[in-house]
Amino acid sequence: MSCVDVETFLAHAIALEREAARRYEELSAAMHTEGNRALKDFFARMAHFSRLHLAEAQARGGFRTLPALRDDEYQWPDGIAPETADWAGVDGFLDGTAALKLALDSEQRGHAYYAAVSATTRDPETRRLAGEFAAEEAQHVAELRRLIAARSAA
Template sequence: MNGIRKFLAHAVRLEAESARRFDELAEHMATHGNVEVEAVFRQFADFSRLHLEDAMARAGFRHVRDLPRDGYEWPHGEPPEAAPWWGVDGLMDVEGALKLALESEQGGLDFYRSVAAASADPLVKAMAAEFAAEEAEHVATLHEMLARNE
């Protein structure tokens, strides 16, 4: 990915989709009365919204807009932080929710690292590395939360 606008379009979409998916998961848990797991998903939706705000702020004066559906370069066809629905049910426990969030955050981390490693654009490399560092903090936090939950 060798253009800052394209990178920022990816970052904005990735974080927006992550927040949307975690909100959906939280609503699903609320429907089933699983308040503890709902809280975990809401927390990670909020983290994603913070990253979204950051990506939009970094775009600054640049005109960043959605790319055509086939214009995104996702590793598996969808934004890597969009938490999967498989294994999610109303009886999910906090550990399961944390593991799902970890998978999501690790996907974002891997994506940003791969962009930083592959891009020839120094600005994209630097910004992707910064985003990766932020995702690495979330991954570390999730590992700590999982260790405390055991």
């Protein structure tokens, strides 16, 4: 996947981060239903980080004219936003480990998307921005891996 310009990249990043925030809010609510306060708070914090990424993408696009893409105009791997895949199983019966693994898969897809854009674009500004977003996603992946490992060790 290669965004040809920074405006197209930012339109994609805004959609991706908006969806990620919504998905983390769903996980937070599921963990509330399960009675898992620690994971409820963790996923609420991750939703907050996604909203910060969203605000950052919107701010960077604020002085530009971003394309208003229809759902079928986004250039997502596999035709679906990276942080949307495999979310059909979020409900009140989702346990903590499954929620963390779902979030990890989502963050890995988000990271792979941003890293692929950074690696394939010819636009230096898009490369830089996508690289920054990929680095942030890599931190989320590492944090989720630590949490999963800690649960496995317990």
